Structure formats: C-alpha cells, structure tokens
Amino acid sequence: MKYAIIESGGKQYKAVEGSQIEVDLLQLQPGESCVLDQVLLVVDDEAVSVGAPTVKGAHVQATVVGHTKGPKIVVFKYRPKKHYRVKTGHRQQYTRLQVESISLEK
8 A cells, every 4th residue: 555644734644545635725726736745754565765854756646626614613702700702613624635646756
C-alpha cells in the first residue's frame, strides 16, 4: 500500500492513492487538478521516506471533486445574573480531493 502524509492549511492528512480526503477550502473549481508538494512522509510497501521537514522531490497529484461544509458548531456565551447572552455559529468549508498519484523522484 502506498500512502503519504501531506500538509495543507497547517494540518496534516493521510493521502492514499485512489482515496478521497477533505482539506480546508482551496480556491479551485471542481474538476481542476492540483499538486500538493508539502509531503512529510512517503510509504511504499517496505520503503519509508521521512522528510526533514519535507521529502525532496515528492508530490501528490489530486483532482478537486467538490466543495462541502462541515457540521454546524453552536457557540453560546453567557454570564449568569448579568443578562449577557450571545449565540453564534460556524460551518467550516472543505474541499474534497481525489488522490490520483503519489510520486517520489530520487
């Protein structure tokens, strides 16, 4: 099994060839392809390449499937006996990527 640990938007994701991952919103249209070059680790069966901080010559080719929204988070602040009530919410936006290939150039 070939997979890589990549960094996108300050977060780390496990990218497996042929699978889909959700990363923070990227300004790309569905159907466009992108190259993720912040690869921290590549595992190809028994061969493991660890970067310091990234693996040189490694990149992940992915295609944008679409954009989605995460679950609604409700934030409610209040102070007892002071009549202070604030209710806000948030929905994180994500981009779904189809991982096409993981390349490691030596």
